Amino acid sequence: MTTEDFKRAAAEAALAYVEPGMKLGLGTGTTAAHFVELLGEKVADGFDIVGVPTSEATRELAERHGVPLTTLKDTPELDLTVDGADEIDPQLRLIKGGGAALLREKIVAFASKRMIVIADATKRVEHLGAFPLPIEVVPFGKESTRRAIAKLAKELGGSGEVDIRRAEDECPVVTDSGHIIVDAHFGRIDDPQKVADALNRIPGVVEHGLFIGFAERAILAGPDGVFELEPLDLSAPQRKIA
Numbered sequence: 001m002t003t004e005d006f007k008r009a010a011a012e013a014a015l016a017y018v019e020p021g022m023k024l025g026l027g028t029g030t031t032a033a034h035f036v037e038l039l040g041e042k043v044a045d046g047f048d049i050v051g052v053p054t055s056e057a058t059r060e061l062a063e064r065h066g067v068p069l070t071t072l073k074d075t076p077e078l079d080l081t082v083d084g085a086d087e088i089d090p091q092l093r094l095i096k097g098g099g100a101a102l103l104r105e106k107i108v109a110f111a112s113k114r115m116i117v118i119a120d121a122t123k124r125v126e127h128l129g130a131f132p133l134p135i136e137v138v139p140f141g142k143e144s145t146r147r148a149i150a151k152l153a154k155e156l157g158g159s160g161e162v163d164i165r166r167a168e169d170e171c172p173v174v175t176d177s178g179h180i181i182v183d184a185h186f187g188r189i190d191d192p193q194k195v196a197d198a199l200n201r202i203p204g205v206v207e208h209g210l211f212i213g214f215a216e217r218a219i220l221a222g223p224d225g226v227f228e229l230e231p232l233d234l235s236a237p238q239r240k241i242a
C-alpha cells in the first residue's frame with residue numbers, strides 16, 4: 001500500500017464520526033482531500049451534511065464532488081472539523097500549515113465543537129518541531145517580522161532559520177487571506193504553548209501553525225493498520241480499528 005492509500009484509509013475511518021445533519025469543517029491538504037471526495041460519495045447516496053471549506057482549493061474540490069457548502073457567516077457554529085496535519089504529538093498537539101491554509105483551518109476548527117485529525121502514520125511524532133513551523137504573516141513589514149521570528153526561534157534553541165515560502169515561480173506564496181507564509185526552524189519544541197504565546201506577541205504574525213487543544217482524536221493509518229489516538233493517551237496508538 002502507498003502513502004496515498006494510508007491517507008485514504010484514515011479519511012474513510014473518519015466518516016464513521018459524521019452524522020446526518022452535521023455542519024462540518026472541511027480541512028485542506030492531500031489527506032483532507034480524500035475525506036472530501038469520500039464525503040461526496042456519501043452525499044450522492046443521500047447523506048445530508050453541509051461543509052465549510054478551509055481554503056479555496058477545498059472549496060473547489062468540494063464543489064466538484066457535490067458536497068453542499070456554506071460559510072461561517074451563515075453557519076458560525078460547526079459540529080465537527082476533519083483535517084490533516086504535518087505533525088501530531090502524543091497529546092494531539094499539531095503542526096499545521098504545510099498547505100498554507102493554517103489561518104482558515106484554525107478559525108474553522110475553533111468554530112467547531114470537535115476536531116478529528118486524519119493522517120498517515122508517519123505524521124505521528126514524539127516531539128513537534130522537525131517540520132518547520134508555518135507562520136502566516138502580514139506582507140507589510142515582512143522582513144522585520146521574519147527577523148523577530150528568527151530571533152525568537154534562536155532564543156528557544158532552534159537554528160533560527162526562517163524562510164519565506166515561495167511558489168515554483170519563486171514568488172512568495174500568498175494565502176487565501178492575502179498574507180505570506182514563513183517556515184520557522186524552532187528545533188525540537190518542548191513547550192508548544194510557550195512558542196505559541198511568544199509568536200502571538202509579535203506584531204505582523206497573523207497566526208501560527210501550532211494547534212494546541214484542538215484535536216479530540218487522531219486517526220492514523222500505516223502498514224500496521226488504522227489506529228485512533230486520543231489526547232490523554234500519552235503512549236503509542238492503542239486502539240486498532242481496522
Ligand SMILES: O=C(CO)[C@H](O)[C@H](O)COP(=O)(O)O
Nearest residue numbers: 029030031084097098099101
Ligand atoms: O495544514 C495543512 C494545510 O495547511 C494540511 O492539513 C497539512 O499540511 C497536511 O497535509 P497533507 O494531508 O497533504 O499531508
